[in-house]
Amino acid sequence: MRIATWNVNSLKARLPKVEEWLSYAEPDVLCMQETKLADGAFPAMAFAALGYEAAHHGNGRWNGVAILSRVGLKDVRSGFIGEEPSGLEECRLITAVCNGVRVASVYVPNGRSVGSEHYEAKLEWLERLRADIASSCRPDEPLAVCGDFNVAPEDRDVYDAARFDGATHVSEPERSAVRALEAWGLEDAFRLVYPGEEKLFSWWDYRAGDFHNHRGMRIDLLLLSRPLARAVTWALVDREARKGLGSDKPPSDHAPVVVDVDDDAAGIAARP
């Protein structure tokens, strides 16, 4: 089973690239973030034509998350447990069961600056995510929490840690919030495959030529529960998708992150 996550930075602007990427990367499940679409504008037909069922949670110009699956999609839930849709809420979480795996697509708030109200809201959001997971799943069940966490877990996940000293994405409370997810029973899939690698990034600022100068961060994570983590066979950041895929239009500022899990080793259902 191949699971991927990609912050597409507007699905309206990125749909041709996402379609192209699906056709060559062939993920079984793709979690997307920052679709920037309302549910009514989500291009479900385009994905159905490629063999994917889809679930989307969005209400307008910001945020928006989705799950695509070609191995089944059921038990869809938008937002946190008990969260009432108001039409004005920030759409940052959607979950579904795909091929026997509970999948969550998450878009963690950016936080803007350390100490700001947005930063506090980011920490609260991460704790709410942890509590939501802990109340709805057990660590011995197959669970994949995938998305843009807006947190670089370690200094080696940042191109220049000193430059980001005192900034969001690297602060200790943010990293501690991610470690709390790991303490519950999730593992950073990318680190299972590349335990010693440094400076393998998933996001690069559009500005100042950061991508071509290797100035990025690894903030897009696939956090897997133990049954999936022990069955990981391969992982990759697809930097090619950050280059624009043969079109004149700019790419997303994030690259897709992909992980392969052996179905038999994970003890999950065979594909339908």
Place this chain on the structure above:
DNA sequence: ATGGTAGCGCTGCTA
């Protein structure tokens, strides 16, 4: 260089 670029949507916000 308290810069730079992209998306949304039409003015400035968000990232």
